[in-house]
Amino acid sequence: MLTIRMNEAAASTLRPLATVDLPPAVPSLSQGLRDKFTRGLTYNEGAWIFTEHVGQWAGAPASASAAIAKMGWQDLSGYEWNVNAFHLEDYAPIQVENLDGQPQISREDQALVLRLGLVVADSVFALIRALPEPVPVRCVISANDTCVVFRFHQIRPGDEWIDGTLRNRNDPDMIVVADRHP
Incomplete structure (x- = not known):
């Protein structure tokens, strides 16, 4: 079962795209993303x-349990949350401007990269479905x-913290959550 949820900031950004006469472009995976999934x-x-992310945290030990202890991550979900993180804009066909030393991504490009994120999520789900024993993934x-x-x-069990994040109306970040249960 697939469930997609988003906060109001993401919904209001993606909503206008659904009302245009032409469907919004769905970005394809860059070579770098295809390589990540091939590995x-x-x-x-x-x-x-x-x-591809094994060993990317220079200060973290190789074993998950030792990394959790040393890095202060709460549990296995926290370990995965941190080690599997990457910046999608590095793989997207967008222009990131530099304003006073800070990267700036336009609202339109944020929407494009959110859609790319859903394509990436689908690719993660495909990797998980191919496992001998697929697991539920967020x-x-x-x-x-x-x-x-x-x-x-x-x-x-106990990973329900994301529900509070989605309900936080003061958070300006756009958040999309896709859950897949085998």
């Missing part, structure tokens, strides 16, 4: 991470005017 996933003590795309971050983690 697949690595299993580490109960956690699934992008193989993909989270958060966008603002400086970056768009993609993350995923296995859904485990």
Whole structure:
């Protein structure tokens, strides 16, 4: 079962795209993203991470349990949340402006990259479905005017914290959450 939820900021950004006569363009995966998915996933003590991300945290130990202890991550979901994170704008066909030393992404480009995030989520779901024992997975795309971050983690009991994030009307970030249960 697939469930997609988003906060009001994301809905209001994506909504106008659905009312245009022509459907919005769905970005395709860049070569860098295709390479990430070709390399697949690595299993580490109960956690699934992008193989390409193994060892990316220079200060974190290789084992999930040791990394959780050293980095202060709460649990396996927190480990996956951090290790699987990457900036989607690095893989998107958009122009990131530099304003006073800060990256700036236009609202239109944020919407485009949010849609790219859903394509990336679908690719993560395909990797998970191909596992011998597929697990429930949550993909989270958060966008603002400086970056768009993609993350995923296995859904485990107690992971309901995202519901509060979606209801926070004071958060200016656009947040899209896609859950897939086998």
